[in-house]
Amino acid sequence: MSIRQTFAGDLKVLPTHGFGVRSLTWWGVIAYMLIEGGGFALAGGSYFYLMSQETVWPPASLPPALLPGALFTLIILLSEIPNSLLKKAAEAQQRDRVLWLIVLLDLIGLVLLVIRGFEFAHINVRWSDNAYGSILWALLLLHTIHILTDWAESLVLTVLMFTGHGQEPRRFVDVSEDALYWRFVWITWLPIFALLYLVPRLV
Amino acid sequence: MRRPLSLAPVLLLLSGCAGVQSMSEGAGFGSQQFNHLMLLFLVVTGISYALVLVFLTVAVAGRRNEGGEARLRSLLIGWVGFILIGLVLLTVASFFSDRREARAGAEQEPLKVTVSANQWWWSIEYQNDDPSRIVHTANELHLPVGRPVQLNLVSGDVIHSLWIPALAGKQDLIPGRENDLRIVPTRIGHYRGQCAEFCGLQHAHMAFDVTVESPQNFAAWYAAQQQPAPEPTDPRAKAGHDWFMSHACANCHSIAGTPAGGVTAPDLTHVASRQTIAAGTLPMSRGNLRGWIANPQGVKPGAHMPAVGMTADELDAVASYLETLK
């Protein structure tokens, strides 16, 4: 006893791509931001919990050297300028502006990864020294994984944009969402920077 | 509190809920609080459950609803009101019961005992201002009736949980933390406690005996526990003493008044006076003592007591020496 069907409209005229909340992958990126954001928040919570266990913070070691961390933060904040331009260009589907901006961002990503190497070198504590060292390495490693995965994704997208596939509108949606995810990467860096570099000095 | 009231909850009667390790035994202030609060909870939740069953029976087999949505809505509001009142009542009751238990026997000077849990046995130390009067024992707890006891709980390895259901609630022993548990025993008798947090291979065999006795008996027991081990007179026991001191046993166990001074295993100064051995696993008897010493891995596989190779008569000598350590 299947129900009688009546035609009530035609979808033929609808567009085949959309930016922002209209795009399905945007919601996927937002959901993963919630997951990873939740993970960072809990890692931050663990940081404060471990801090409450100690009488002196940092216990028995120097806080991480300020220079690499501050340099990293400065550059990643500045990277938002080309990042916003890239997002606008992608949403305006201006292919040549997108091409050089995305290459610029890949280079910035490379520079940031090098600086991150110096941060690891000057963290002044081993992960196995104490819980302070462990949570510091965990926070820095978690964020580095995010930079690496986003950088690798941008590289793949850059190569794709240079091929013929780069003309399809859906690729511009991908670029815009990749820029959005980069914004998430540096936003989550700010509290981690505070936990790693400022809290041990202020408390 | 008279005994029958604590048995009042009908549900518990089915199991004849008395027992040395039963929560509703009511032999301690905590357990009595548990009985009263559990009774209140059973009443409130019982009423709620009855209401649900009645409503379900009517909905399944009774007359259909004529009052339409409006009647359902008013019933829903009534039901929400009932749940709210019930929850508030239970929350407040449990809060006050918790405070009453925390303040129980606050006016008396509590007996201070440090309990250190290790993988699969309890080290118990009766604190005293005069260090020479500190009593070390293991796997047993003697308490004077009516006097609160402050158990200072520390763990030597993993998380354990000290729990004497007949007296009071449990409290975990967590490495790196010092917890404390306050018990006010109210009735003389023998009870049994057991580790309640999974702690490895022999978690099931990590119990201890609790004896609540009159203050006079407790004082007598306490005095006896302070005496060092008597020198064995019987030749067989003497041979056992010599063998004990010259072999692996003295390395881990300690017996006051003898060169044996190991701290990584239970103190055996008055082992024969205890009701059970191997942390509540076997009742104390000649046969059990021999069986345990000969092959501990057979009784508690994975326990840290190794099988010390000894011939039959060495075993008999050591066992008879231990039996003199009343």
Next chain:
Amino acid sequence: MTASEHPDDTARDGPELDGPELDRILSETWGDKAGLIGWLTTVDHKRVGKRYIVTAMTFMLLGGMLALIMRLQLARPESGLITADRYNQIFTMHGSTMMFLFAVPVMEAFGVYLVPLMVGTRAISFPRLNAFSYWLYVFGGIMLWVAFLRDVGPDIGWFAYTPLSGPEYSPGKRADFWAQMITFTEVAALAVAVEIVATILKQRAPGMRLDRIPLFVWGMLVTAFMVIFSMPAVTLASSFLLSDRLVGTQFYNATEGGSALLWQHLFWFFGHPEVYIIFIPGLGFVSAMVETFCRRPVFAYPVMVAALVTIGLLAFGLWVHHMFATGLPRLGYAFYTAASMAIALPSGVQIFCWIATMWDSRPRFEVPMWWVVGFIITFVIGGLTGVMVASVPLDLELHDTYFVVAHFHYTLIGGAVFPLLGAITYWFPKITGRMMNDRIGKLAFVLVFAGFHLTFMTMHFTGLLGMPRRVFTYPAGLGWETLNMTSTVGAFVMASGVLVFLGNILASLRRGAIAGDNPWGAASLEWAATSPPRPYNFAHIPAVTSSTPLWEESLPVFSGLRVKQRELVLTTVVEAVPDIRDPSPTPTIWPLIAALATTGLFIWSIFSPWALVWGAIPVGIALTAWFWPKSPPRHGREPVIE
């Protein structure tokens, strides 16, 4: 952008292309290759959903067998049937299998299968990610069980408190396999949660406003968000444990600034929402079945949705009631007592609304409704004992005893498995096209119901008599003997009921009565599709004018989607107005290869930290190949995802 003239792009469904001709073209577009290749490369949410359900039910049977072995060991005091080490592995595997390999996956599997059908779309939102998540989940389950059969199974309990699960007191790789299994199942569950959120928010049938979404779909949405917010906690905790055990970090080492309670906080922040993740879909099943068999929408729909959301939010605020005995400040406990008690309100309201729906209509008591009534009778007891263990003074006695074992079996089996067995009976016709046998179904219910209560009601008293949890044996003379024997007998009665249910499924697969599209006369969209649904679900995208579309006179549909390429319609979040024609990914082998690479990385990282560096390369390659377009650029053509 000029519209493409290519015939593949212009062929659209509609009045002129309908019936068997349309079915042939769409089946070819949405179908899979034949045989094993098709089986390994499919991204059809129905095929992946079915195999998810079958795998999860297999793990339930395995977990159930372990439970029977435990009951045999505990039937008599001081029984020497199995050694302590083996028993510890068995109860840990029973808990871990039931919680991580059966309960969460089977609820998400039903979501994967049913949500796209119930919201009226042709595919789940990220179908390739869906296939990847299944492979990762099954490889994780196999890894744990192979380790268990190799005597390297975890022996630390399903919540693995440190320092017992730490490097010093759990030698060897047992705890590592457990912690890595968490990583497998958690990545899989998060992936499915993301798909379910995106499908429900963006792919609802035109007209399915927020107040016309079926209650089961609301349940899956709340569950998905709970998975998204709770699973990172257990990921963090198990990763910290793995690094403690492998490279010597000090997270849980009390002497070096760490804390054993950090593990408990992180784990239970996930642990309690997890049990609600397991039981909220159960509430969704009950709402769907009650609506159909009472032939009436569930009473007070907005109150039901509010109750679901409230349970979802409250679940994050009461995890410390698992830690009442750890010596945290007493005032903090009072807050958690109140929060734990408060969750009884939304549950109580939902119970009322279901019973009111039954009372306000003439319910037909088919087998699924037997399970619903069984659910109400059993779950309410579980909820009430939950109120008892929410109170600190009671919990200090009841915690870690068989009373708590009885409580969580009442809420999990009563609250989730009973509705699940009802849901299997209810949706079996839709999934397989055949009805399950009525009499065998009722027999199975009676056996499971009787066996369950015989087993677990008894455990309340075993707990009150002081029997602690997780003991591989107990001394005689404490009054526990008859109670434990009763529980063992009950366990075997319940197991026989489950076997009868399984037999009913296997028999009905071939000899069950042919079920039409809507054998129960239900109202939700999945019953508008055929039984079993075609690969493309709906010939034309259905539209919705009320919360019970199939009880209206006619079903409005929208035409105009491409038929030669995979395409579905995206609608706006609140009003579900058609917005975009979105291409849907085609079948591919890459999710399987990516899952194999990820499995290699996870298992290798149990033995060496360098796995994260070198193991990540094959995973990166597989993911790039998965994403990379497989055919030359389509200038000016309609987009596709290969």
Next chain:
Amino acid sequence: MRAGIVFLFGLALLAGCRRSDRSMTSDPHAEGGSGGANRSAAQQGDYSTSAYQVSEGARLYSWMNCAGCHGPHGGGGMGPSFMDAEWRYGSSMSDVVRTIDGGRPNGMPAFHDRLTGQQMWQLAAYVRSLSGLAPTDILSGRAEQMSGKAPFTQRNPDKPAKPGEPY
């Protein structure tokens, strides 16, 4: 599906094999004499490659206060260090058991009657694992005690804090 199972089965077989079995029941008959130093090769393997036996050895190392002379993690002190490859009296399992059992000149006490044979073998397995003579996958990541790292003040006297750093 089948390919997945076979792949995983092989992988697990490779890793799991005998690392984790827990032969709790000691073999009393091997006691007596020189602490059971003359065990068969098979029995020796049971101890030196079993994570459980090595962890029991670690427990005995702290209980018998070996750390007093040999340092918290065998780092060396009055007694020789176990971290290096230099073994004055031989590094095979039975050599180490013989050392524990009979003691050695200038300071090593004889544990002949103070430890059972099984304990000596467990201790030997742990001591050898400290110097990397045991398969790495049976070692534990860390112990539940202090990690034995020198506090900051003594850690690197030759590297003074850089100017401008607050500490």
